[in-house]
Amino acid sequence: MKTAVIYARYSSDNQSEQSIEGQLHVCEDYAKNNDIILLDTYIDRAMTGTNDNRPAFQQMLKDSKKREWDYVLVYKFDRFSRNKYETAIHKKTLRDNGVKLMSATEYLPDTPERIIIESMFEGYAEYYSAELSQKVRRGMKETRLKGNFTGGNVLYGYKVENHKVIIDDTKAEVVRYIYSQYASGVYVKDIIDSLTAKGILNKGKPFARNTIYNILKNEKYSGIYRHKGEVFDNMYPAIIDDKTFDKVRKLTNKNKYGKRSTEVSYLLSTRTVCGYCGSRITGETGTSKLGDVKRYYKCFGRKRKNGCTKTMVRKDTLEKLVADSIIQELNSPNTIDSIVKALLKMQESNNKNNPLLSLLIKERNQTETVINNIMDAIEKGVVTNTTAKRLKENEQKLENLERKIIIEKSKTSVQLTEKEIRQFYEKALHMEEKMLIHYLVKQIVLYDDKIEIKFYHPLTTSSD
Ligand SMILES: [Zn+2]
Structure with missing residues (x-):
């Protein structure tokens, strides 16, 4: 039962x-x-x-x-x-x-189609869930850097002494005040007013709205510093406790910046180039005199004054345009035919051999052996300070590998019929626009009067 x-x-x-x-x-x-x-x-x-x-x-x-x-x-x-x-x-x-x-x-039903959709979702969730990755990464407690300040501007609330970042008590109080006010529902504008009334200014002027938002979004205040994909918790001493920080993070995500952090929300910036000078197109955020945040895509060459005259494009406009084009593209019978053909072919060769899967399985077996050896050592009473840590690390690694293996298996072990693939792509049309962009767009070449969108080969995209 x-x-x-x-x-x-x-x-x-x-x-x-x-x-x-x-x-x-x-x-x-x-x-x-x-x-x-x-x-x-x-x-x-x-x-x-x-x-x-x-x-x-x-x-x-x-x-x-x-x-x-x-x-x-x-x-x-x-x-x-x-x-x-x-x-x-x-x-x-x-x-x-x-x-x-x-x-x-x-x-x-447990159809292959559903399994693929779910693993795509899973990949997507993994990619975008700041919350999830934050938790995982916090657990890692990276300590490879010695915690020395690496230079640049010193973040408000901190100062640098003997190459170490330490808390500037007076300013940290202001940061805590801003967080606690915002967490309890006070508007940013009112926070600025009350700071100004107290005579608390930033560089001699009342705090700008953007500055307050930047403070509210900066993970360093919770003690987390990210650098090239790694996380360090020994660089910035925390000014804000995790609970308050998470609460504020949720509020800022909801109120101001949509579901995702700004860094992720310029979804096109990693794959768009200027049609005139070939430079990258990057996201740009500006604040109008009224304090409204405006978002654009801008030619990086022009920004660096290389002579390019490409105009800026509103973020919403461009993303909508790209999403619409994808939908239109997917709707055309020719495209669907070629997608179906490519998928069937790919499926065939995938099923013959999947090098990634065998690699993962090999790695899993090795990790299992390591864990067994550690367990043996523990049973024999050979325990050092690092034993527990190593065990935990390897167990985590094993868990990760198991997950990847399941995803890989679901990709290869299923045999989709032509009909199922067609249905799958029809469903893809109803997925969220951003997801379509993430999975399907390889490169965008942007001109003032036209736009070229290069699509990924179907399904290979879900693993990139
Ligand atoms: Zn340009």
Whole structure:
């Protein structure tokens, strides 16, 4: 017999929604008809789809770690989460805990197509979930740098003494004030006013809105310093505690910058070049006199005054244009035909051999051996200071490898029919625009009056 818990959510913002009692009733019926034993019920009443404030949902995720049940049963999948990326992340959490998500009203068979969509989502979630990567990286506690200040501007709230960054107590107080005010819901404008009223200025002038936002978004205040993909926690002493920082991060993401951090949100900048001078096109943020933030893509050559006269393009405009072109492109019968053909061919050769998969499996076996050796040593009483650390590192590595192996396997072991591939691409059209850009666009050449979009070969993109 399988066991399950029910998760139900009722949002007050949708009048036509099934009541909690209705959702429970349907789920209970489903369980009865499918020989599933219900062990518990988690209910969030009058909650919106965002996760931050769904206590029962969070509790359910937490409890899934105990591995006491096999399924989370929901009335509809959208009860679980409204957002695809969040769904992917939470489903992964559940899966890691051996728990599956099940809907009482929607049938989602284990088709190859679904597996591919899910692994794409997973890849996407992995790529973009700042929250997730932050947690993983924080756990790593990199200490390769000695924690010496590497030069440049000193961040507000700090000063440098003997090559070390230390806290400037007076300014750090201001930073803490800004964070605590913002965390408790005070508007940035009002924070500036109250600072100014207290005579607290920045370089002799009232704080600019942008400066405040930059302070609110800077991870260094929480003690984290990133450099070339590595994370160091021994460079900047934390001024803001993790809890406050995470709260503020969520608020700034929600209020001002959409779902993702600014760094990621210039999605096109890594793949766009100027059609006139060949320079990169980079994201540029400006603040108008009224304090509105405006975002553009700008030719980097022109920025460096190389004589190029390419005009700036509004970020929204360009991204919309690219997304529309992708959709149009995917809709044309010729494209779909060639995609299908390419996919079938690729599938064939992938199934013959997947070097990445064999590499991963080899690495996993080696890691397992290392772990076994450590365990042996522990059993024999040979324990040094580094034993536990090494064990943990290798266990983490193993977990990562297992995950990658599953994704690789799902990519290769499935045989899609031509029809399934067609359906998959039709679904791709309904995916979020940014996801389409991420997976499908290789390069964009930008002119003032035209734009050239070069597409990736289908599916190879999901692994880049
Ligand atoms: Zn240019």
